[in-house]
Amino acid sequence: MLRRHAFRYATLLIALAAASTGALAQKATKAAPSAPWPTKPVRILVGFPGGSTPDLVARTIAEPLSKALGQPVVVENKIGAGGNIAADQVAKATDEHTIGVMVNGNMTIAKLLNPKTPYDPVKDLAPLSLIGTAPLVLAVPVTAPGNTTQEFFLAARNSGTKWSYGSVGVGSVGHLGMELLKTKTNIDPVHVPYPGNPQVINAMIGGQIQLSLLPPALAAAQVRAGKLKAIGVTSMGRSPLVPEMPSLAEGGIQGFQLEIWTAAAAPASMPKPIVAKLSGLISEIARSPEVRAKLFQQGWQVAGTSSEGLANRIKNDTNILGGVIAMRGIKAE
Known part of the structure; x- marks a missing residue:
């Protein structure tokens, strides 16, 4: 009888020790810090x-x-x-x-x-x-009509769909931006997509299209070379990237920022x-x-x-x- 009670007591002690060890291990696992990141390139x-x-x-x-x-x-x-x-x-x-x-x-x-x-x-x-x-730059050929922003947009409105504009493709920012500008200024040039901005620039210089929204670095290089002229940038104020260029807002085109x-x-x-x-x-x-x-x-x-x-x-x-x-x-x- 005593031997049986001693065996049960020993078994209970072993079970309690195992449970305690498991709980401690689980607690240690929870407390362990996560693996450092990054672990690879x-x-x-x-x-x-x-x-x-x-x-x-x-x-x-x-x-x-x-x-x-x-x-x-x-x-x-x-x-x-x-x-x-x-x-x-x-x-x-x-x-x-x-x-x-x-x-x-x-x-x-x-x-x-x-x-x-x-x-x-x-x-x-x-x-x-x-x-x-x-911002983007509204660029036009050097022969474009008008000496001011307002004069240019007046000529553009009068030309309707006889004028066209270029972009680097359907859905590009230059395309969507020009469509947005059309709603703000009541101009209506037709979209002509090109493979890239170099082709857009060449088409403007050659007189095939009349306007485009170009990245400032590209536009500035052509303007400084006397091959294009800038009507304005699409930010609310002048951009430090091309501080010599006025914004369209300065020229009276309100509510347009891109x-x-x-x-x-x-x-x-x-x-x-x-x-x-x-x-x-x-x-x-x-x-x-x-x-x-x-x-x-x-x-x-x-x-x-x-x-x-x-x-x-x-x-x-x-x-x-x-x-x-x-x-x-x-x-x-």
Whole structure:
């Protein structure tokens, strides 16, 4: 009898010890810190070729981001569909080490232009930081009529559909921006898409088209060479990128503001602490004096916003350009 009670007592002690050990192990597991991030190289996907503006931006931030993270940061070019191929790969990435540098359209109106776009910018991407912005320049041939902004738009209104404008394609910011400008000024030039801005510029110089919205660096080079003239920039005030050019608002065109921009985004599935870390680092890097100077040389007014700042910009631009798409019935070809 005593031996049986002793055996039961010993068994109970062993069970209690096991339970206690398990509880301690479970508590230790819960208290253990999560694995450090990043644990491997970080990829920045860019949907445009090497040497393009988004590519230069990505490579400008890659080195300081690598130093901050203690891991290599590799830029990979995934070209096609106006940057949407790369954006889709970012949206679907599950390795927690893939982000993207994108332009306006990839993060705003991609699916509005083409319902077959395989990702939804709002649902599938996590905003990190608005890196840089730039207005466009309303450029025209040097022979364009009018000595003032108002005189030029009067001639444009009188010409109706006899005039045409160029852009780099249906759904580009230059295309949608001009359609928006048409609603603000009652002009009605016909859209002519071209493969790229060099072809747009040549067509203007040759007199095939009468106007276009161009990136400031491209427009400024042609204006300074005496091959084109600028009616105005699309920001509310003068841009430090081309301070010699007046804004359209100065010329009396009110209620019209348009910018191109580049930004960093992550997959929406990326854990929030990692998103917050990347957002803070990229914002800080963009605003650092050395990187700010490089981005300015590339044609950007540095923003370096928080993720919330970029999210607000996405919402605002989606509403404005989405309204143009709906009103004009524009669909990507």
